[in-house]
Amino acid sequence: MTTISAYAAKSEDGKMAPHEIKRRALGEHDVQIDIQFCGVCHSDLHAVNNDWGNSNYPLVPGHEMIGEVSAVGDKVSNFKVGDTVGVGCMVDSCQTCEACDDHLEQHCLNGATMTYNSKLKDAADDEEDITQGGYSKQVVVNDKFVLKVPKNLDKAAAAPLLCAxxxxxxxxxxxxxxxxxxxxxxxxxxxxxxxxxxxxxxxxxxxxxxxxxxxxxxxxxxxxxxxxxxxxxxxxxxxxxxxxxxxxxxxxxxxxxxxxxxxxxxxxxxxxxxxxxxxxxxxxxxxxxxxxxxxSLIGGIKETQEMLDFCGEHNVISEIEKIDMKDINDAFERMKSNDVRYRFVIDMQSL
Known part of the structure; x- marks a missing residue:
């Protein structure tokens, strides 16, 4: 278990402030990622304001993460330390239902585990039981939900690809x-x-x-x-x-x-x-x-990887404005008035 720095909303007023969260110890199928950039999705704004009535506080949003692998579990073979990787809207699913068999984990019949504000099915006694997102220094994710990012893509501009x-x-x-x-x-x-x-x-x-x-x-x-x-x-x-x-x-x-x-x-x-x-x-x-x-709701992991590979081949990236973590509240206000062309991305080194 590791304590890391993050930014969280503490209540329905949606104001973001420094916070600390716990990430689980590295499991044998896990990948530990040092987050370098995180996109700001309109869903983040809805979540911190409890617009959908299901927010759990404190809440750390962020599901458009790009970072570097800093450790891998013993049974992880497709990622290594130093790889540039991404994590999108999901971090787990049952992996056994018809939807998961069809590579549509977002429609998991037993409920996909979303990257933040989602109840963990088997949290350890000392582990937070609600997922916390990418407005943080680090994340630990099952290797099945980690994506390879083409080397030719700008990391910051690639972050919104994981959702938008x-x-x-x-x-x-x-x-x-x-x-x-x-x-x-x-x-x-x-x-x-x-x-x-x-x-x-x-x-x-x-x-x-x-x-x-x-x-x-x-x-x-x-x-x-x-x-x-x-x-x-x-x-x-x-x-x-x-x-x-x-x-x-x-x-x-x-x-x-x-x-x-x-x-x-x-x-x-x-x-x-x-x-x-x-x-x-x-x-x-x-x-x-x-x-x-x-x-249509996002895409499964297989299709998301295909999308990233397509972006690498055609050099497709998002149009972004980079911000520091401390400016997230201003960014949320600007999003409300559509004052962004076309996605904010947080430089997580500023946290």
Whole structure:
């Protein structure tokens, strides 16, 4: 058992402050990682404020970790000291259910253990029984949930790939996005900017779909071929029925019907942002064009590794702003007003 420095929220006021946590002793299948960078996800903000009503305090957020292996257990063969590795949204699952057998650990039928704010199933007597995340100096993780990071990727800019990256890569990958397809990415933020980069790297004709024409220049720089401003009725008519796939990253409930009209027949819109009820959907639009609505939650470990390898091959990384740990409260306030292009990443050497 090791005591390490961290930053935690102590109550629902969400204010982050220095804190100490205990990490378990290295097990035979464990990898010990000295955390170098940790991305700041909007989920972190929701968790520290108890927006979902399930937060356990003190709470150390952070599930986009990049670091260096500092020790490995006796039965670990695929990692060694000095390796650059990542840890994403999960640190364990049952490994025996149908979902885990299908490499979909995020859908573990017995409940995946998330990287923070998740109840540990078999915590030792002297071990904290709630997982604590990456806003900390070090983490110990089962080797099955540790990921190899391509050496050519900038470490800080690779950190958000562990959540924002896999969240957008997985639906694009699962729905077969490829050259010759027209793909719309709805919403330009932490998720949307990664959706543009991935769809472009997959060879699709990428259209950024936004309510704000001011985002057009940024979208083009990120790899979008066109920009559709939904407030422009003529543009909406022009693009009606043109899209093979829509990736919807809007983080709140909204009217999906105008977007459904953009889909070709027999095509899909997938949600990755709105974890809440949506407004009523016009069934006639879906039935008439055999259109589908789908959802996607991060990705399994196998697919996440595939995503990282894809990023290494195509040099895909996040657009980031590095911050010191002491500035996290200011960063949370800026996130509330969408004042970040496009992800904050904490330099953990500043802790």
């Amino acid at each position: 990256g896999i969240t957008t890569y997985s639906p694009l990958h699962q729905h077969g996005v490829k050259e010759g397809m027209t793909v719309g990415v709805i919403g330009l933020g932490g998720l949307g900017h990664m959706g543009i980069k991935f769809a472009s790297a997959m060879g699709a004709h990428v259209v950024m779909i936004t309510t704000s024409k001011e985002k057009a220049e940024d979208a083009k720089k990120l790899g979008a071929d066109d920009v559709l401003v939904t407030k422009n009725e003529d543009s909406m008519k022009k693009w009606q029925g043109k899209f093979d796939f829509l990736l919807n990253t809007i983080p709140v409930g909204h009217d999906v019907n105008p977007y459904l009209s953009l889909l070709k027949y027999n095509s899909t819109m997938c949600f990755v942002g709105a974890i809440e009820p949506l407004e009523a959907v016009n069934g006639a639009t879906m039935i008439g064009g055999r259109k589908s609505l789908a959802g």
